[in-house]
Amino acid sequence: MVTSTTRDRGAQCRRNTANLLYWTGAWVVSLAIAVFGPLFVWESKAVTLGAILMNVALGVGMIAANKRHLDGLDELQRKIQMDAMAFALGVGLVAGLAYSTLDVTDVIPVDAEISYLVILIAIAYLGGVVFGHRKYR
Secondary structure (H helix, E strand, C coil): CCCHHHHHHHHHHHHHHHHHHHHHHHHHHHHHHHHHHHHHCCCCHHHHHHHHHHHHHHHHHHHHHHHHHHHCCCHHHHHHHHHHHHHHHHHHHHHHHHHHHHHHCCCCCCCCCHHHHHHHHHHHHHHHHHHHHHHCC
16 A cells, blocks of 8 residues: 555655766766866966866765765665675775786786776676665565
């Protein structure tokens, strides 16, 4: 039976998810501006610093939106999300330090790039969410 409280909770969850999407999108766009602006649009270090500070401010907003999103989930969804985040953190920490050590000790012939680590963390998080949903079906 669907009650008005259940509908209200679902509507709030959709609003929180949309809010998180908007904050994340703004953060990603601001990161692109901070990275590519100095390469293609401006030469000023002051403008670059401003773009980076804007990116950090939007990142703080994204973190707050993520917290609101998690707070609005039911217990099972929150557990799935937290387990996936814990898994992604562990993978990122272990793999990131190993990757950095490979670079620092010149075992690999290229510089370690943070973008590869970000992709790995995102894949680990996605895998954790998928695994959690399958586990608790």
